[in-house]
Amino acid sequence: MxxxxxxxxxxxxxxxxxxxxxxxxxxxxLDFTIARNEIVSVVGVTGCGKSTxxxxxxxxxxxxxxxxxxxxxxxxxxxDWFRRKVAVVFQDARLxxxxxxxxxxxxxxxxxxxxxxxWEPRARDWLARLGLSGREDSxxxxxxxxxxxxxxxxxxxxxxxxxxxxxxxxxALDEITAKNLRAEFVExxxxxxxTGVVITHNIGEALSLGNRVLVLRAPGHxxxxxxxxxxxxxxxxxxxRTRILAAMEPAGSGDVGPSGALTTAGRxxx
Ligand SMILES: Nc1ncnc2c1ncn2[C@@H]1O[C@H](COP(=O)(O)OP(=O)(O)OP(=O)(O)O)[C@@H](O)[C@H]1O
Ligand SMILES: [Mg+2]
Numbered sequence: 001m002x003x004x005x006x007x008x009x010x011x012x013x014x015x016x017x018x019x020x021x022x023x024x025x026x027x028x029x030l031d032f033t034i035a036r037n038e039i040v041s042v043v044g045v046t047g048c049g050k051s052t053x054x055x056x057x058x059x060x061x062x063x064x065x066x067x068x069x070x071x072x073x074x075x076x077x078x079x080d081w082f083r084r085k086v087a088v089v090f091q092d093a094r095l096x097x098x099x100x101x102x103x104x105x106x107x108x109x110x111x112x113x114x115x116x117x118x119w120e121p122r123a124r125d126w127l128a129r130l131g132l133s134g135r136e137d138s139x140x141x142x143x144x145x146x147x148x149x150x151x152x153x154x155x156x157x158x159x160x161x162x163x164x165x166x167x168x169x170x171x172a173l174d175e176i177t178a179k180n181l182r183a184e185f186v187e188x189x190x191x192x193x194x195t196g197v198v199i200t201h202n203i204g205e206a207l208s209l210g211n212r213v214l215v216l217r218a219p220g221h222x223x224x225x226x227x228x229x230x231x232x233x234x235x236x237x238x239x240x241r242t243r244i245l246a247a248m249e250p251a252g253s254g255d256v257g258p259s260g261a262l263t264t265a266g267r268x269x270x
Contacts, residue, residue, distance in 0.1 A: 009035045010069075011163055011195045012057060017066035019052055019220065026052040027063070027220030036162075039189055039196040039210025043203060045248055049220025050199045054165050057197075058086060071162065084112045087156035091168040093148035095140040101127060101151045102136040108155035126154035130184065146177040153181070157188060164189065166198040170205060182209060203241050207232075213240075215247040223247040 012034040019027035027049045034040050042050050055061060056068045059075030059082055068075060075082050087108075095104045105123035114122070127136055130150040140148055149169065156164055166185070170178040186209060189196040200206050206213045207228060217223035224247035226240055 011036045011038075011071055012197070013067075013069040014053070014056075015067045015069070017056065017063045017068055019049075019056060019061070020064045025219045027056070029221045030066075030216075032214060032222055032225065034195065034197060036195055037190075037193060038212060039186060039198070041206035041209050041213045042197060042199045042216060043201070043206050043213060043244060043248060044216030044223075045218065045250075046201075048216045048218040050216055051167055052220060053216070054088065054167055054197075054199065057163075057165060058082070058088060084114070084159055085161055086163045086165065087112075087159050087161040088165040088167065089149075089152050089156050089169040091171050093140070093145075093152035095148055095151055095155075097140050100137045100139055101132060101143065101154075104140070104151055105155045105158050109158055112159040114159065122158045123154070126158040127151070129157075129188070130154045146173050146181065149173065149181065153185065153188075157192070160192075161194070163195045163197070166196065168199055168201065170198075171201060178205070179208075186210070203244050206244070207237050207240060213244055215244055217248065217251060 010033045014030045014032050017027055017030040018025070030049070030053060042053065044050055056063055057070060057075060059077075059079045062076040070082065070086065073081060075086070096107060099107060102120070102123050105126060106119040109119045109122065110116075124136060127133065130153055132147060132150055132154070135143065135147065140151070143151065149172075152169070170182055173181065182205060185196065188194075196210065198206075198209055200209075211228055211230070213226040213228065214222060215224040215226065224243065226244060226247075228240065229236065232240070
């Protein structure tokens with residue numbers, strides 16, 4: 001049995017991660033754990049390091065310092081191992097314009113190394129689950145923005161990943177469509193036993209999606225980690241919104257100075 005119950009149940013662990021690009025520090029000290037089956041939102045002002053955090057989780061580059069682990073593995077060093085474990089959905093659906101909805105979902109499975117005989121039945125199943133029965137042969141330009149995003153979600157879920165990352169996936173949609181798709185996303189993550197991490201600029205969305213909100217402040221560190229009680233009342237949510245907004249404000253007392261010099265807001269992983 002593992003001596004570390006946090007590690008055993010965690011799917012993402014950032015241990016004092018720093019990430020610098022030439023002349024610029026994007027992440028100064030990011031330290032958090034996300035457990036299996038959580039749905040966690042990530043908020044923070046533009047440029048605070050949210051997408052960089054995803055790119056580190058996806059293994060697109062290595063941290064400058066610290067460690068990133070996904071299911072206990074290094075996503076950068078073991079990039080191939082991760083192909084079927086993690087899926088990402090972006091703000092724009094990023095579909096291939098010359099491929100149909102069905103083919104776009106199949107392409108995701110092809111790159112993930114799913115057995116070819118499974119592509120079409122799985123693609124049809126996921127398109128149906130996302131309300132696109134009958135639109136399998138439509139090209140992206142024949143679909144609305146919301147429908148294209150449904151194809152993008154189908155492509156992600158069809159790979160059957162452990163972890164789904166959404167980078168502002170619901171931001172470009174009208175509020176009604178976004179609300180419906182968010183609810184479907186939560187249901188699919190929960191019923192599939194998956195873990196979801198969603199970057200958003202919409203605090204209402206963050207509060208309605210999952211069980212926790214991570215608030216980042218530039219340069220890339222945690223300024224608050226807000227649990228959302230399942231039975232939170234409207235008044236509770238309003239109080240949480242105020243707390244999150246305060247945590248998003250540029251550095252104030254007890255956090256980082258204007259230079260980004262760190263006084264840690266994260267929690268120790270050990
Ligand atoms: N590949 C890169 N090379 C150089 N700088 C980068 C690179 N990627 C990100 N950055 C910088 O790191 C900082 C954090 O960028 P990131 O994209 O993570 O922000 P974000 O929180 O996702 O912002 P937004 O809400 O606008 O999407 C920014 O200042 C950005 O310019
Ligand atoms: Mg971003």
